[in-house]
Amino acid sequence: SQQGEEDPQALSIQEGENATMNCSYKTSINNLQWYRQNSGRGLVHLILIRSNEREKHSGRLRVTLDTSKKSSSLLITASRAADTASYFCATDDNYGGSQGNLIFGKGTKLSVKP
């Protein structure tokens, strides 16, 4: 079943601008992860935020989590052309009870123009 859903589906910005992507989910979670996928490649883990955390930073990435709204956002500051990729949120299958499983959204396709 679909857990995380990203918004927007596609985002086009100029280099140097900030990019914000949102993720909504349906059931309770233990944690939420963000992944990046370059065209033709596998997904790469970016950052994990636990359900008891509200904000987390990693370099130019900032992730927030609002469990009351069942939503998360990924902010990429000072974007670069190399940030062009698809970004996915993934939540653990807490509702389904399967340990170790993640459920991925359909992703936001980010295009950063030089």
Next chain:
Amino acid sequence: DAGVIQSPRHEVTEMGQEVTLRCKPISGHDYLFWYRQTMMRGLELLIYFNNNVPIDDSGMPEDRFSAKMPNASFSTLKIQPSEPRDSAVYFCASSLSASSYNEQFFGPGTRLTVL
């Protein structure tokens, strides 16, 4: 470590043929996942293993799909017979341990085209 290794990277076959996709997880990782990615359906979990034992295969679309993990360093996903709607990119991923607090490491994928 070389990361998760998948082979072949590309596979073109005709409808009705058997297809076997291969995966070597990262050494020491207890969990192995098979995903399918299409434009229409996004990334779907097909099956995952813990310590070589299948835990959840509810995502396997039909009996035409089967997966095995004979040892900790090798897994296969087999489609027999293949159909055009099976065309997709198939990813294998592995993770360190039981908890979903661990990140999954993805292989480069196998792009399957069934004609």
